Amino acid sequence: DAGVIQSPRHEVTEMGQEVTLRCKPISGHNSLFWYRQTMMRGLELLIYFNNNVPIDDSGMPEDRFSAKMPNASFSTLKIQPSEPRDSAVYFCASRYRDEQYFGPGTRLTVT
Amino acid sequence: GEDVEQSLFLSVREGDSSVINCTYTDSSSTYLYWYKQEPGAGLQLLTYIFSNMDMKQDQRLTVLLNKKDKHLSLRIADTQTGDSAIYFCAESTRGSQGNLIFGKGTKLSVKP
Numbered sequence: 001d002a003g004v005i006q007s008p009r010h011e012v013t014e015m016g017q018e019v020t021l022r023c024k025p026i027s028g029h030n031s032l033f034w035y036r037q038t039m040m041r042g043l044e045l046l047i048y049f050n051n052n053v054p055i056d057d058s059g060m061p062e063d064r065f066s067a068k069m070p071n072a073s074f075s076t077l078k079i080q081p082s083e084p085r086d087s088a089v090y091f092c093a094s095r096y097r098d099e100q101y102f103g104p105g106t107r108l109t110v111t
Numbered sequence: 112g113e114d115v116e117q118s119l120f121l122s123v124r125e126g127d128s129s130v131i132n133c134t135y136t137d138s139s140s141t142y143l144y145w146y147k148q149e150p151g152a153g154l155q156l157l158t159y160i161f162s163n164m165d166m167k168q169d170q171r172l173t174v175l176l177n178k179k180d181k182h183l184s185l186r187i188a189d190t191q192t193g194d195s196a197i198y199f200c201a202e203s204t205r206g207s208q209g210n211l212i213f214g215k216g217t218k219l220s221v222k223p
Contacts, residue, residue, distance in 0.1 A: 043199070043215075045210060045211075048210060056210065100156065104152060
């Protein structure tokens with residue numbers, strides 16, 4: 001298996017632009033997680049899905065953030081409009097039973 | 112509430128053993144995990160232990176769990192320069208539906 005796939009790996013955008021991050025979980029995994037990692041705050045859970053249904057989005061910082069999982073093999077995290085403080089590495093992870101696997105991350109820079 | 116604490120830094124010499132420690136607060140933790148993150152990469156699942164176990168060994172890695180003190184440790188035998196990375200401890204609790212609570216990570220530096 002190729003593991004969790006994220007795209008793009010790097011994104012540089014200007015403040016106010018819309019940003020869409022994409023994730024393909026490992027086939028057969030029934031849970032998907034979006035995290036954000038910064039030096040200041042460490043690793044933060046933004047939202048997670050079980051069987052494509054959002055379970056807990058309490059970590060989503062603001063209404064500018066939204067996430068969807070239209071099917072078992074694809075999820076998006078959208079930021080609209082983006083701000084410089086959104087600059088971070090965004091990780092997607094998928095889980096089967098008790099094992100959670102991370103993707104390589106998307107490094108987002110908002111100027 | 113749930114919280115996972117780790118020391119931020121550890122420095123060892125190549126060939127020595129490394130011991131990375133972690134404490135957690137939720138006594139209902141079911142599984143406890145260790146992840147490794149190398150620069151510019153995602154988190155790699157190293158090993159995990161079920162809360163009714165007190166030890167698990169996997170090649171150079173040994174996990175010790177003291178449930179009474181809510182203390183978890185990861186011992187790396189014969190530490191190599193390739194082990195230099197950030198190590199994250201995480202817990203999964205019954206009430207979390209499988210969500211993991213992560214510590215802030217311990218940066219391990221291995222000196223030749």
